Amino acid sequence: MNKMEPENWHDYEVESRREILALMRRISEQRQLVRMIVSGTSDSCITSLLAIDPDSNTMTFDRSVDAEQHHRILAAGGIDCETSLDKIRILFSVRNLRETAYENGTALQAPVPETLIRLQRREYYRIPTPLSNPVRVVLPVAGNGETAPLTLPLADLSCGGIAILDNKRQLNNQIGLVLPDCRIELPEFGPVTTSLQIRNSVDMTLLHNKPNHRLGCQFVDISPANLAKVQRYITKLQREQNARMAGLV
Structure with missing residues (x-):
């Protein structure tokens, strides 16, 4: 492997x-x-x-x-x-x-x-990312012979990949497309750099009937250190979620 x-x-x-x-x-x-x-x-x-x-x-x-x-x-x-x-x-x-x-x-x-x-x-447990402290991904997007960063929010996160919200459809949504050198900014944990492969693309409706576009992406060749950082961040979110459900926060 x-x-x-x-x-x-x-x-x-x-x-x-x-x-x-x-x-x-x-x-x-x-x-x-x-x-x-x-x-x-x-x-x-x-x-x-x-x-x-x-x-x-x-x-x-x-x-x-x-x-x-x-x-x-x-x-x-x-x-x-x-x-x-x-x-x-x-x-x-x-x-x-x-x-x-x-x-x-x-x-x-x-x-x-x-x-x-x-x-x-x-291994693929997905957790929604917080609205109060959003997680964002910075994607290098080529256009007009240049590469400019595109920053988009995440809908959820797992140890296998991320779901990106792209309501303006700025990102190429070709299934199977691999996006290299993407940077996920994890609050309190710092950046995680990895390639992403687009696995699915779907229109969705958020609260108040607000339309959005969701891109499911899989990690490609993510390093063990970065994968561990993602796992720690997910564990943190799970603890916070459990504490809210127990009425502790």
């Missing part, structure tokens, strides 16, 4: 072939986005799992639209993959990728992994 994974990720390892096949089949049927990363590099692409064949023990992925990247992926010794299913993050590695014919074109085929990591739902 990639460098960001804590040492205890093995606690969530799935080794049952039947369970792995069932998960992969659902990922394929639901057309979940899969991020492929060339092992040991930052070279990545967004793809999808087109088919799974238990009889031949193979999976077929859509190929990269970039021809040069497609050849780099084929030439790589290993590929790390990351996706999600029912808000549960799933990580696995594939080896021996090869090109294969698929419908009217070509695709990528690899053996079904012998193991995968499935992070439990509790």
